[in-house]
Amino acid sequence: DTAVSQTPKYLVTQMGNDKSIKCEQNLGHDTMYWYKQDSKKFLKIMFSYNNKELIINETVPNRFSPKSPDKAHLNLHINSLELGDSAVYFCASSQPPGVERGYTFGSGTRLTVV
Amino acid sequence: QQQVKQSPQSLIVQKGGISIINCAYENTAFDYFPWYQQFPGKGPALLIAIRPDVSEKKEGRFTISFNKSAKQFSLHIMDSQPGDSATYFCAAGQSDYKLSFGAGTTVTVRA
Numbered sequence: 001d002t003a004v005s006q007t008p009k010y011l012v013t014q015m016g017n018d019k020s021i022k023c024e025q026n027l028g029h030d031t032m033y034w035y036k037q038d039s040k041k042f043l044k045i046m047f048s049y050n051n052k053e054l055i056i057n058e059t060v061p062n063r064f065s066p067k068s069p070d071k072a073h074l075n076l077h078i079n080s081l082e083l084g085d086s087a088v089y090f091c092a093s094s095q096p097p098g099v100e101r102g103y104t105f106g107s108g109t110r111l112t113v114v
Numbered sequence: 115q116q117q118v119k120q121s122p123q124s125l126i127v128q129k130g131g132i133s134i135i136n137c138a139y140e141n142t143a144f145d146y147f148p149w150y151q152q153f154p155g156k157g158p159a160l161l162i163a164i165r166p167d168v169s170e171k172k173e174g175r176f177t178i179s180f181n182k183s184a185k186q187f188s189l190h191i192m193d194s195q196p197g198d199s200a201t202y203f204c205a206a207g208q209s210d211y212k213l214s215f216g217a218g219t220t221v222t223v224r225a
Contacts (some may be wrong), residue, residue: 105157
């Protein structure tokens with residue numbers, strides 16, 4: 001049973017399109033994240049939700065909009081895709097600080113904008 | 115601005131050798147220091163973590179050494195195996211949920 005699952009695994013789309021990536025976790029964690037991994041493998045946080053509330057919103061273009069319908073799901077919608085958005089996007093979940101804070105990552109969505 | 119600096123960028127080690135990856139940080143508010151292992155096409159997976167009140171933590175062949183005064187920590191992989199070939203990330207976190215990751219080290223273990 002996959003702990004953090006993302007769909008789709010691969011996404012190839014044209015510039016200007018709008019796309020969504022979905023994430024679900026079955027670990028019972030309260031906190032979920034979106035991270036972006038660039039071509040040099042650098043991992044950078046984009047957003048975090050704790051129990052459906054946005055708690056981290058890094059300097060990300062407002063073309064990126066996260067949505068958390070419940071604490072087990074965190075989706076990422078991207079408008080007007082640009083070439084520079086090509087990357088691997090990882091969803092992750094964790095317990096709150098003070099408890100064991102190890103992240104559990106999904107297997108990633110490789111987004112290619114052409 | 116990268117809050118955690120990791121080196122080397124890559125390393126090659128013979129089977130049975132020791133791999134050492136170093137990380138340094140500036141923010142003294144960090145109180146949680148995990149290491150993640152990532153295989154190609156997979157997400158990072160938590161390997162081992164340490165808190166600053168401990169100077170060393172060992173789990174199997176993996177050991178974290180932590181030097182609070184120097185603001186440095188390192189991962190040692192003992193008796194390296196070909197299956198250890200992966201990218202390793204150090205990270206640091208504080209009470210705001212966010213983990214800041216190092217740039218990653220690609221480890222190649224030659225048989």
